[in-house]
Amino acid sequence: MRKMYRFLQIALIAFPFLAMKQDKPLRVIFFGDSITQAGVGPNGYITKAGELLKAEGKSSQFELMGAGIGGNKVYDLYLRMEEDVLAKKPDVVFIYVGINDVWHKASSGTGTDPDKYVKFYEAIIKKLKAQNIRTILCTPTVIGEKTDNSNQQDGDLNQYSKLIRDIAARNNLQLLDLRVAFMDYLKANNPDNKEKGVLTTDRVHLTDGGNAFLAQKMVEALLTK
Amino acid sequence: MRKMYRFLQIALIAFPFLAMKQDKPLRVIFFGDSITQAGVGPNGYITKAGELLKAEGKSSQFELMGAGIGGNKVYDLYLRMEEDVLAKKPDVVFIYVGINDVWHKASSGTGTDPDKYVKFYEAIIKKLKAQNIRTILCTPTVIGEKTDNSNQQDGDLNQYSKLIRDIAARNNLQLLDLRVAFMDYLKANNPDNKEKGVLTTDRVHLTDGGNAFLAQKMVEALLTK
């Protein structure tokens, strides 16, 4: 009787474990712009996220892939999502886009209107939902690291972040509020109110520290249920 | 024998006529921006096109519909084409878009990059082709009526017109080169090189004369085979 119980106890623990061992790892795609394109480099945030998972003994559970292209705005993601995301049958997709939608207003006159941003964002989500893909929405990080809301695009970044929070709420999707995470980090770690050099090299693209910080946030969101 | 011949003669004329009588009129949708939105007004170009067809005794052959919304750019057309165009089962669609794609660069920082303009334009065409809808591509008209290429957006309007000509050629589609038509008209009828007041009231939107001229060009294109 006791042996029997023992056996059952082991089985109850072991079966899920075996099941997990037999499962393929979850395929996770990071879908975004140049920050994500650089994310698969030796010091990029996707590479570092893989290292974090390995350190936690979870590297066999996840397969991380980058799908970032420099200069991409929300409708660029929309235009290439069939080929670059859906065709790869991901289990999880992080959408991390918005910096160029805001930035290109000033740098080339081809930013994205807020209402169009929302429309294309929701069009992307609709296609991911149709495939039952777990989707995590990221607010845009920074264009300039000053912490007193005096970076030129701060107003717009705050506005588009709110739009994403609303989209997440409306669609009952997981939100990773990178905008808040970055600003909180900078308030603690940028005492001289510098516009670059802490998390970014050039106000936008990430330092090694920026990549490490982002990797940590991405992994936390991935492991959150 | 003579009677027989007479009968045949009548039949040859009558059959196509009967066939035509039985057909429903061809549904023609003008798909565009504020110029097209105004086109269905009392003096708008679509209304005037209908009058031209009536004067030629062809009003029963065509049903003209407007699908214009102010401020629309190419990707706005893309986003609403299912509902506003395809759902209405048109036989012919005129695509007349591009002014805001260029203009919004300066007026709100949210114009359309040339390569994205082409991508969405071709995405629209692809969906129309799939339904075997006859599609006529229009180059953008004017932002400013000066004839010496010194209107601020002339360079871009010329560039985007070339892109549309290329799209038409690549896709073997009918082209209505409104940019050329308008500039030719203005070279003959704007001797003082005014920036508005000939075909437009405000450099973009059409005067009664502008609507009449555009109506004529649209009808010519529609009747061209």
Next chain:
Amino acid sequence: MRKMYRFLQIALIAFPFLAMKQDKPLRVIFFGDSITQAGVGPNGYITKAGELLKAEGKSSQFELMGAGIGGNKVYDLYLRMEEDVLAKKPDVVFIYVGINDVWHKASSGTGTDPDKYVKFYEAIIKKLKAQNIRTILCTPTVIGEKTDNSNQQDGDLNQYSKLIRDIAARNNLQLLDLRVAFMDYLKANNPDNKEKGVLTTDRVHLTDGGNAFLAQKMVEALLTK
């Protein structure tokens, strides 16, 4: 002896007072853009400032004049300051400019770079100092009334406000921090985070309440020594 001293003490206090009574009123010029152009209207802030001074029995001490032109940026003020300001021999000048320097970046591509903003601002100040004119520097108010730093131009308005604070400090000039005053007022009085309708009609130009609030701030600054 003691009496004599007492007499002198009274005289020292009284003479300036008498002198002031005999003096002509101080000429005060408000130098700015469309908000200031509207300021001399029936409900404008300059008109209301005059009423406030009258209510305090000080209307004979000040002559208020508007020198605002719609659409003006800092270098427009520079270009017209000889004629519109210096020629009128003011005793006090309020400089209230910056909204268009920021706004025109998005609305016409012709905003002012921050470093050029500072250069022209200081060129204006230099000429006013050379005439010993009391100069009061105003930070720009708002483009949008949302209080969570999510109005499109908030980042830039905060940046240019900092530039003006620095100019005031460097030049030892009086600062009227309208940006702070407006945001504080809105945090208390815009609970729904509306983008317009509290102090502005259209995100920029002032409601009656906005004019009254601004008038009060201007008068406080004027009476501050």
Next chain:
Amino acid sequence: MRKMYRFLQIALIAFPFLAMKQDKPLRVIFFGDSITQAGVGPNGYITKAGELLKAEGKSSQFELMGAGIGGNKVYDLYLRMEEDVLAKKPDVVFIYVGINDVWHKASSGTGTDPDKYVKFYEAIIKKLKAQNIRTILCTPTVIGEKTDNSNQQDGDLNQYSKLIRDIAARNNLQLLDLRVAFMDYLKANNPDNKEKGVLTTDRVHLTDGGNAFLAQKMVEALLTK
């Protein structure tokens, strides 16, 4: 009698020549943007202009100086003209500015409105006239080398060139129409309608050939009376 006449003839030719030999060379300043900043480099247009003058035996008559700073717009020239031009007591000044006034509209939202362009241009001219400095006005060259008016900024470059032609006419000043010269050259030498690579490396800054061509135009204008 005949000898006497001969003598006079020689004298009439020789005296001005002697006078010229004794004069200091004319100081010529090229006042502009990055193209002019690069103009003093080993292959720059100012260096090459000096070589052309030398080849014609006229190098002792002219002293060529560059006063170009990258990114400069018309009001930058205005702000630094005392120090960089007037203080150097030039005899001749070429004003060659306008590309950034147009370009920065799209690249940073801080271009120059046409009416302000004219105002600052004329303010510069006024100061040069007050010193009796010979002034030569240059129209802006190119942003893109396509010859069919389809470079994005062609409309504006044509517009600002017209403004400069008008300024020259109004002020009775010498015009060097570089815009026309460059476009004529490109029509003959850019058969493939390339956007760069003929006179420019990057649509704006000059190739060696571009510098040589510009040097020739500058020298022709300088030697024109």
